[in-house]
Amino acid sequence: MVSNSESGRLTPVNSRGQGQSRRRFLQAAGALAATGAVPGPSWALAQVDDGFLELTARPAPKRLYENTGLPSDLWTYNGTAPGPEIRVKHRERVRVRLINELPEATSIHWHGIRIDNAMDGVAGLTQDPVPPGEVFEYDFEVPDAGTFWYHAHTKSWNQVGRGLYGALIVEENTPPTGREQDLVLVVDDWRLTRDGRLDTESFGSLHDWSHGGRLGNWLTVNGRTNPDFRLQAGEIYRLRIINAANARILAIDPKRIGGDLIAYDGQPLAVPRPFDWEVELMGPGQRFDLILRPEAESDLALVELSGNQPLTFARFPVEQGGAIKAPDVRLPKPNPFAAPDLGAARVFELDMTGGAMGRMGQILHKGEVLDRDGMRRTGQVWAFNGHAGNLEAPLFQAHLGETVVIRTRNLTRWPHAMHAHGHHFRILQDGALGEWRDTFLIAPEEQVEIAFQAENPGKWLFHCHMLEHAAGGMTSWFEVLRA
Ligand SMILES: [Cu+2]
Known part of the structure; x- marks a missing residue:
């Protein structure tokens, strides 16, 4: 086991004292510095005749620690971690054939894409998990240009932690830089x-x-x-x-x-x-x-x-380069969003509880009030409004076009990173609307309000993107109804 994981120090694996480890880390870094920036595998290389990119989720060995270190057993898309960079033009379709060669079921979520609900990749909510040996086809349009990513969304704490993710880049029609200057x-x-x-x-x-x-x-x-x-x-x-x-x-x-x-x-x-x-x-x-x-x-x-x-x-x-480029770059324009109407908003409350050193409160999971043994048995140690990992019922339902405000209170001793699927939102501060985003950080004892217009029908996850917290109870969803 590693040391210091709790304190968040990026302690190198060598245990001969911090100074020694630090030097070793720097040496390792130096040894790799000469490799330069080699572009990763790309979409074009893996595309097959019918226009689908085939992503095979499978175990593969890869060295992570120094180039002479022992290889790790990673889970990869097409043998690499990160998986192939998927790069499309604005409003193009993304077609991906997921082939599961893992020892367990999987699925892919397209993080930040305002996607058709059936393509969102949340096993147990928007699709069945794809069993080992099976195939699932994702086919969707990308409504926004920008920097997104894809990752496994079945037992994410395990699958993302083993390497199942990659970049999903949607290029503007007139990007601010050349392709060579666009670094992911x-x-x-x-x-x-x-x-x-x-x-x-x-x-x-x-x-x-x-x-x-x-x-x-x-x-x-x-x-x-x-x-x-x-x-x-x-x-x-x-x-x-x-x-x-x-x-x-x-x-x-x-x-x-x-x-x-x-x-x-x-x-x-x-x-x-x-x-x-x-x-x-x-x-x-x-x-x-x-x-x-x-x-x-x-x-x-x-x-x-x-x-x-x-x-x-x-x-x-x-x-040393050539001529200085003009200071004005053609910055990407904001993507079109329906503006939240705060005057007509419905407000939903979400209290976060549980976790170590905090007020546990009562945690209800699948109809059972968990005691300490129950928490240990189920791994459910966090709750939203007293419910852990509640997939049975939505946190709320909203109608298409309705403005929603979610008031999240962090009553735990830990920071969290809350992520909404299918929608982007704006953080409300002193009545003013901040920038669009799909994830927000919330500190202990903090309250954060986000606002958005429910504009995408379906069942959308709202969860902590600390993947162990999501698996440990911090998962909920809301439903946007068509009529
Ligand atoms: Cu969290």
């Missing part, structure tokens, strides 16, 4: 054992479920440790950062990267804002799009601050 960074923290392999024994640990989720001790970008992305001075780059970790809130040091934030969770901001807050927090599942205009001599890096020491996890060496 899928970030994940893995929990490795002392011999550098994925720790598979600890999946399902009740300790993780009742605390901060499964936190890893090894950070990768596109499956690689501290990779280099070579930039040219004078060029304009777009970084698409995707937090694919099970539970880690990435704390990024903006001083080391800078630039302008142009989109949250795939949705362009009305006005870009400088990436310069003291620390930029990014919940699991979230995406940031950053525009960088590197200058020669700059030393850009992505640095993570949630551990006990700053940790560089991607570097951007800047080479």
Whole structure:
């Protein structure tokens, strides 16, 4: 078992003391730095004659810790983690044939896509899980341009934690940068054992479920440790950062990267804002799009601050470039959304309870009030409005076109990252509506209100995207009725 997982330090697997481990981490990073930014496998390579991309979910070995380390037993799409980058033009169709060669059932969720409900990939709510040896076809249009991702949505805490995810990029018709300057960074923290392999024994640990989720001790970008992305001075780059970790809130040091934030969770901001807050927090599942205009001599890096020491996890060496590009980039336009009508909104309350060190309150699960043994037996340790993992009944029903406000109160001792399916929403602050997003962070004792217009019929999950919390009770859904 690894140490310090609870405190969130990205402690290297070596246990010979922090200084030693730190040096070893840096050495490992140095050894990999020369590999450069090799683009990952792409949609075009895996597309078959009928226009479908075949994604085969299957186990595959991959080295995570140092290039001489022992290979880990990952679960992958087409043998890689992240899986192939799916990149389409705005309003194109995505056609994916999922072939399940895993030892258990699976399904794929298309995170952030305002999708047809039947294609949302939530096993047990919008489709049956796809058993081993079976096939399921996903076929949907992408209504919004932006940075999205896909991941397993059956036992996600296990399947995403083993590597079943990838980027889903929907290109604007007139993107702000060239294809070469459009860099996708899928970030994940893995929990490795002392011999550098994925720790598979600890999946399902009740300790993780009742605390901060499964936190890893090894950070990768596109499956690689501290990779280099070579930039040219004078060029304009777009970084698409995707937090694919099970539970880690990435704390990024903006001083080391800078630039302008142009989109949250795939949705362009009305006005870009400088990436310069003291620390930029990014919940699991979230995406940031950053525009960088590197200058020669700059030393850009992505640095993570949630551990006990700053940790560089991607570097951007800047080479002398050609002519300086004009400062005005053609920024993506906001996607069309139905505006929430706050005057006519219906307000729904959601109280989060449970977890370690908090007020447990009463937890009802499948009609049973759980005592401590019941919690241990079922793994249900969190609740929304007193119910754990309630798939039997919706949190609420709304009619198409109705404005919904969800007032979430975090009565636990832990932060959470709440995610809505099928819809994006705006955070309400002092009566004003914030930017569009699909996931929000909520601190202990905090209350957050979100508003959106119910615009997509069907059954939509509303859950914590810390995947152990979702599995441990923090899962609910709402229904949008047609009439
Ligand atoms: Cu949570």
